[in-house]
Amino acid sequence: MYIELAVALGLGVVVALVFLKKRRKSVLKAHDGCWGVGACPQGPEDDSIRPFRVETTSEEIEDLHRRLDQTRSFPSLEDSQFNYGFNSKYLEKVVSYWRNDFNWRKQVDKLNKYPHFKTKIEGIDIHYIHVKPKSLAEGTRAVPLVIVHGWPGSFYEFYGMIPLLTEPSSPDDITFEIICPSIPGYGFSEAPHKKGFDSVCAAHIFNKLMKRLGFSQYYVQGGDWGSLITTNMAQLEPNAVKGLHINFAPPSKGGLLIMLSILFGRQFPKLFGFTEHDVKRLFPTMEKLVVDRIRETGYLHIQATKPDTAGRGLNDSPVGLAAYILEKFSTWTDPEFKIQKFGLCFSLDDLLTNVMIYWTSGSIISSMRFYKENFSKGLNQPHAKLPVYVPTGVASFPNELTHSPKSWVTPKYYKLKTYTPMARGGHFAAMEEPQLLAEDVQNFVKIVEKREKK
């Protein structure tokens, strides 16, 4: 009798575990969307993949020059540096370079050095670049990796990092083939024509893209919106996404552990696994988590509520667009840049190329709408409540906008394989520190691949 009881209990436990495991590991559901103009067409979609080249014309360049020439400047307040936004004196330098030295045709050639493609998914044209390694060792295959940008960035942010991944210097390193799509509404991807296109919709489309390209398993990497979209990709298709690497991991929900660590983490850092850097970034709480946040989220607030209004002037004024975008490249790279006059550590050519992608595609308004589509549904969306069961690696850059210590990451990412405090760098990590980021991606993927080999 006891044996039977034990077996029954054992079975019960097994069933319960299986049941619980099946239920708890719920997969994020997504529906196929229809984002084109007008009614959804019946019948199968055109799924052809068309090569695409970035192009420009003399008209486009002359029009840009005219608008740069007719910009109406306004002097910054005395002794205000970047504290009121983009400093007017420095902006004049940028505009002067843009007008006289920046060579858009040359930059277009640079953009075209990697193959571009477009393909229609759910009614809109999705743009992406696809970079295959030139030299693959005999008997090896390249590991597919999707890298997703954010706002106000673009696929161009990855141009410095791509060769480090497709042609790594060390023979021990993994050779990747890279796919960098543009989020619908950004750059050369068509903007959705209907309301409701949020990060889950984008993730669903990107998973479909990879399927269409013939990949059944792949890695994903992202920062800013890219971090959320790749997270959603892993939540939607945990069997397809082999590994998720992100360099931006804001806490989506303030769970109990996070609350406690905010209250007591300063006095008992070790209790929460806080490093010195964690403490420096999080305390004093009011200043670091409230005041600083409020100071830097005005753009988020207006874009999440009135994107069409906020973006309209920027679609007419390249200078206004540059000021708006480059202010982020300054402040999000190093918050201290706010109080210095000249604070940009990227080349003007690279910065302006990114701006030109927004300018020539006229995509600033649709890029801003993404904020409204994501935030206006509230912070209690299904994907925000679901954890991530796919192996994850996090690169924590010291000057990232929002800092998440390791104990804040694990409540969401259940299979955290690596959490690397990086030596230096900010929000636009791929552009600012491509070497460091590539190393961390390599490190992470190697661990996952080794585990897979077992």
Place this chain on the structure above:
Amino acid sequence: AYQSVVAITRSFHLAVALGLGAVVALVFLKKRKRVLKAQDGWWGVGACPQGPEDDSIRPFKVETTSEEIEDLHHRLDQTRSFPSLEDSQFHYGFNSRYLEKVVSYWRNDFNWRKQVDKLNKYPHFKTRIEGIDIHYVHVKPKNLAEGTHAVPLMMVHGWPGSFYEFYGIIPLLTEPSSPDDITFEVICPSIPGYGFSEAPRKKGFDTVCAAHIFNKLMKRLGFNQYYVQGGDWGSVITTNMAQLDPKAVKGLHINFAPPGQAGLFVMLSILFGRRFPKLFGFTEHDVKRLFPTIEKLVVDTLRESGYMHIQSTKPDTVGRGLNDSPVGLASYILEKFSTWTDPEFKNLEDGGLERKYSLDDLLTNVMIYWTSRCIISSMRFYKETFGKGLNQPHAKLPVYVPTGVASFPNEVVHSPKLWVTQKYHKLKTYTPMARGGHFAAMEEPQLLAEDVQNFVKIVEKRKKK
């Protein structure tokens, strides 16, 4: 007998001592009616010059040129439109289809020269105060009854408005139809950094600085007592004027009174006001505007305060594109004229703008921002005022000057009478208005003029006593 004399004398001394003590205490306590202190500022370029300031008053005319108009047309022609999402009306901001109609009117039908003439129908002046040129309109009544003199009234605009908002209400105050009404002479200044007033060059120019300058302006014009009226920033500035110089400001009339500090009463009324409205003096309209709390006071506020957030933190960034693109500027400004007039207008394809305003008036206001290039400095005012935090001296001080509040039903922020009395200790009138929103002077000039008349009459009568 001797002892009783001593006793009486002692009691008398005690009584006198107590009496004196009470008087001293009262005088001391009364001194709690603290006056807001302001320092003279210097807002011009570079170092503050020595010697007296040029205090001349110079007549000013609004002007335009063919170049200015051609440049505007050129920019309108080269605007790059972007279609709104299907079925989105004004929920994502200014609707693109309606914006095209506005631009077409602006390009083909709007007559800026004619509007400039209209602007010049009232006399304009400029005078230098604390290093910057202050612009204002000064309208004196044409027919003043024998033996009377006009009551001076300063009206202060807000953002994204201008002195032009008052052009409809001015004649109702300087030439009232009824002989019982008070005849005013009206002064409408432009806030420094707005329209034809010079922008401050130095950091720190907040509402108290503006109020101080406007009090100086009135003094310079020879008025030692006057009334003030305002909405939006004008409401805060005129409130500060009353706090800075309570002897000069005879009466304060505002059509916008957001709660400055959330005191105990405000908190309690939010918690219990829905169930016990009468306890807090809440009308049906109060309850409709305030509850459910999360929806009305949090969600709605968040939805409509993005502009405030970005202007309070990065004004130079957000304004730069608007200074190049008249279409961008118009959509940014007119979105507020839509939503702040009636929040339901967001559901309309055309934002309901032309139900209450003419395109000529709306675009004239936009043109004041465009031709003066003041959008960036107008936005900086938010950072200067909010960037210092919500615990500024003026926010903590009550107002002891007779006050009248016109509460328009569609005002952006609704304050029931209870909330208003927390700050305005001498509230003479609180009028729930029949209709109207944030830009009351422009939308309902008659109603606002009536309430101003009503309020000033009450204060004047009291003074006569």
